[in-house]
Amino acid sequence: MHRLLPFILALGLFQACQNPATKSTESTTDINTFAYDYTQLKAHTPLILLEDGDHKVLLAEAYQGRVMTSTAAGMKGTSYGWINHDLISKGEYQPHMNAFGGEERFWLGPEGGQYGLYFKKGDPFDLVHWQTPGAIDTMTYPAVQKDKTQALFAKSFSIENYAGTRFDLKVERRIRLLSEKEASDLLQVPLNAVKWVGYESDNQLSNTGQEDWDKSKGVLSIWLLGMLKASPAQVVMLPYKAGGSAQVNDAYFGKIAADRLIKKDSVLFFKGDAKSRGKIGIPPAIVKPLAGSYDVEKGALTIVRFSYTGDTAYVNSMWEIQRYPYRGDVVNTYNDGPNDKGEQMGAFYELETSSPALVLKKGGAYRHVQQTFHFEGKASDLNVISKHVLGVELSQVPKF
Template sequence: MKTYCLLILLGMMACQPSKPTQSMIQPENSFAYDYELLKNDPTTVLLSQGDQQVLVVGKYQARVMTSSSMGREGFSYGWINHELIQSGKLGPHMNAFGGEERFWLGPEGGQYSVYFKAGDPFTFEHWQTPAIIDTETYPLVKSDGQKALFHKDFEIENYSGTKFKLALDREIKLLSQEEAEKYLNVSLQGLSWVGYQTDNTLKNTGADWNKSTGVLSIWLLGMMKASEQNTILIPYQKGKEAAINDAYFGKIPADRLIKKDGMLYFKADANSRGKLGIPPQALVPLAASYDATNHILTILQFDYHGEKEYVNSMWEIQEKPYQGDALNAYNDGKNDTGTQMGKFYELESSSPAIALAQGQSLRHVQRTFHLEGMEAQLNQVCQQLLGIQLSDLPWK
C-alpha cells in the first residue's frame, strides 16, 4: 500500500511544473554573482529581511540594481551589465549599467526633451542621457537595513533652453508580507517572493515652471533579464486599442505583440527592439511579465492620478507635447547603428506633467514584486490580478 501511494505521489509531482531550485540556477544568474561585482563599492547598500534581498548603488543614481527572493544563491531578477561595470569606462549616449529600477526624467524626445541638444536631429546618434541620470552619484542620507534614503540637488536644461533647478529625494524600502499582500490583494503563502517600493519626490528649487517652455516628469525604468519564453503583460481599457502607441522605434510586428480582450502580450526576448506606450485614457495602473523558463512572475504597481497630462517622449518636434504615456514597455534589440545595449526588457512608469511653482514638489511611488513558485500557484495570482491563465500565454 505504501509503495502504491508513493507511486501516485511521484506521478502527481511529475505532472506539476516546478519552480527552479537554487541548485538549478546558473551561477551567472544568481544574486551572489551580482553581489560580488558590487559589494565593495562604498555606495552600495544591501537591504534584506530573511531571504529577501535588494541591492542599491548610490554611484548609479540610487538605482535598484537587482533583488532576490531566495537569498544570495537565489535568482537575480535585475539585468546588470557586468562587462561595462568591470571596464570602468564610460561611453556615449547612455551607460547601460543595468538595474531593475532606475530614476530618469521625461520627456525623452520633442522640443522639451532633456536628451537632445537644441537643433539636433532626433536620432540615436544624437541621443544623450544627461549625466545627472547616467553617471552622477546620489549621496546616501540614511539607511536602516530595510530602507535607504538618497538625496541629490541638480540643474538641467531642455532642448528649448529652459533651465530647471531641482532637489530629489529617493527612498527604497523593502515591503513586509503584510504590506505586499495588502497592495496586491492576494495571498503569497507558499511562494518565494520579494517586494520593494521606491518613493520619489522631485522639488522645484528654481523659477516657476511653464508648460509653454517645458516641464519635467519622474520616469522609473526597470531592466529585467529577457528569455525566449518571457511575456510582458499589460492590461488596458477595452475599446482603447487605437490609443496605444506601438511605433516608437518602428511598428512592432504582429507576431511579437498581441492585443486581445483588454490585454497586451508583448514578447520580451531581447531579439527585436520595440517599445509601446499606454496613455492615461487607456491605462490600467498595473503591468507584469511572466518568464516561463524560470517560473518568475513580476508585477509592477505605480501611482496613477487619473487622466492628467503626461509628457510626450516621441523623437520628433511634437504638436501635442503633453499627450504622452503613463506606462511603457521596451524590448531591447539592435538599434539603427547595428549595436545592442543588452539582453533585457523594461517595464516603465511615469508621473504626470505638472507645472510646479517654486518650492512645489512632484511625487511618484512605484512597487515591484517578483514571485517564484509552482506554476499552478503563480497562475492563481495571475488570474486574480490580471484575469488571465498562464497556460494561455503565446510564448511558453
C-alpha cells in the same frame, strides 16, 4: 592490464575527490544568482544591501540610488535585474548612455521633442545626437539615511531642455523592502504558496528654482525604468481598459512584428527576449496602473504597480517636434535588440512608469510611488496572483 589497474583506480579516486569541489565552485559562481551579482558589483562600487530573511534588494549610490537587483530566495536565489558587469568593470563612461543596468532606475522625462532633455537645441532627433543627461546617468545620489530595510537618497542639480528652459530641482528617492502583510494588503492576495520579494520606490521631485514651471516652456516628469533579464520565454503583459487596443502606442521605433506583439481587448502581450528593438506605450485614456511579465519556463512572475490619480497630461517622449507635447504615455515597455548600426545594449527588456507632467510652483513637490514584486512557484499558484492583480490568466499568455 593488471599493470594499469593501480593507475586507473588512482585516477578514479582523484576524479571523485575533484567532483565535489567542482560542483561547489559552480554553485557559487552561477551567473544567475544574487550572490554572483552582489560579488561582482561589490568589487567596483559601494553597495547598500536591504534584507529581511531571504528577501534581498541591492542598491547603488553611484548609479542614482538605483535598484540593481533583488531576489526572493537569498544569496543563492535567482537575481532578477539585468546588470552590465562588463561595462561596470571597465570603469569608463560611454557615449549616449551608460547602460549599467539595474531593475529600477530614476530618470526624468520627456526624452525627445521640443521640450526633450536628451537632445541639444537644434540637433536632429536621431541616435547619433541622443544623449542621456549626466544628472540621471553618471551622477552619484548619496544615501542620507539608511537601515536594514530602507535607504533614502537625495540629490540637487540643474538640467536644461531642448527649448533652453533651465530647471533647478531636488530628487529624494526612498527604497524600502515590503513586509508580507504590506505586500499582501497591496495586492489583495495571499503569498504563502510562492517565493516572493517586494519593494517600494518613493520618488519626490521638488522645484528649487526661482520660477514656477510652465507648460509653454516645457515641464518635467518622474520616469522609472526597470532593466530585467530577457529570455526566450519571457512575455510582457500590459493590461488596459476594455476596448482600448487601438489606442496603444507601438510606433516608437517602427512597426513591431505581429509575431512579437499581440493586442487583445484589455491586455497586450509582448515578447521580451532582447532579439528585436521595440517600444510600446499605454496612454492615460486607457491605462491601468499595472504592468507585468511572465516566464513560463522559469516559473517566474513580475508585477509592477504605481500611483495614478487620473491625470491626463503626460510628457511626450517621441523623437520629433510634437504637435501634442503633453499627450504622452503612462506605462511603457521596451525590448532591447540590435539598433540601426547592428549594436545592442544588452539582453534585457524594460517595464517603465511615469508621473504626470509636473507643473510645479516655486518650492512645490510631487511624489511618484511604485512597487515591484517578483514571484516564483507553480504555475497554478502564480496564476492566482496574475488573475487577481493583472486580470490575466497565465494560460492565455502566448508562446511566441
